[in-house]
Amino acid sequence: MPLTTDLPPLTQAPDDVPLRDSVGRRLQRLRKHQGISQRELARRADVTNSTLSMIEQGKVSPSVASLEKILRAFPISLQEFFSASFQPTPAVFRADDFIHTRKGLVDYRIMPLPYAGKEGLYLAHQRYPPGANVQSEWMVRNGFVGGLICEGELELRLDDEFNCLKQGDGFYFSMHRDHAFVNHSSHDCIVVCVSLSEPQSD
Numbered sequence: 001m002p003l004t005t006d007l008p009p010l011t012q013a014p015d016d017v018p019l020r021d022s023v024g025r026r027l028q029r030l031r032k033h034q035g036i037s038q039r040e041l042a043r044r045a046d047v048t049n050s051t052l053s054m055i056e057q058g059k060v061s062p063s064v065a066s067l068e069k070i071l072r073a074f075p076i077s078l079q080e081f082f083s084a085s086f087q088p089t090p091a092v093f094r095a096d097d098f099i100h101t102r103k104g105l106v107d108y109r110i111m112p113l114p115y116a117g118k119e120g121l122y123l124a125h126q127r128y129p130p131g132a133n134v135q136s137e138w139m140v141r142n143g144f145v146g147g148l149i150c151e152g153e154l155e156l157r158l159d160d161e162f163n164c165l166k167q168g169d170g171f172y173f174s175m176h177r178d179h180a181f182v183n184h185s186s187h188d189c190i191v192v193c194v195s196l197s198e199p200q201s202d
Helices: 019-033 038-045 049-056 064-071 078-082 114-118
Strands: 099-103 106-111 121-128 133-135 142-151 153-158 161-166 170-174 179-182 189-198
Touching (some): 019 049, 038 064, 064 078, 153 189
Antiparallel strands (some): 099 106, 121 189, 133 179, 142 170, 142 189, 153 179
């Protein structure tokens, strides 16, 4: 990933402190918010614990390359980290925080994962009413989709194979495969679904 060069001046940071202190304080706040110990972050980022400790204390200033390497362990971009309005991703999402959308008859409530969303990852609560039919063409992308049937039943057509999924059953497959979800029953089907995807290259 190319480094971002158009970062806002650090004087825009809320506490208006020197570079090394602002970086250290922000990094520590992000780490604690994510519930990651200093030792664990050092392991993920492949840096020494003492180096990370000195960065958080403002005793040393990391290079751009070193900071980017540490931030990939969360993940978060340099631009987001240095943003004046920087706030760590919330740990709890209330019902009103979810993004509501609809595809045909199907209702989607998508959890807004700020950093994951940039990588094509989403987690959603889906409601398939009776008669709902979702074909594969709406997500012709590279990646996978998986889910858990929480309530009701749903037919999954995967290539030429038909599967009746009931409460407690799950699914997982590549988005390249021809597929469709159909609710033939007289009751809603509730699915919790996760998808990781990226657009197909031209």
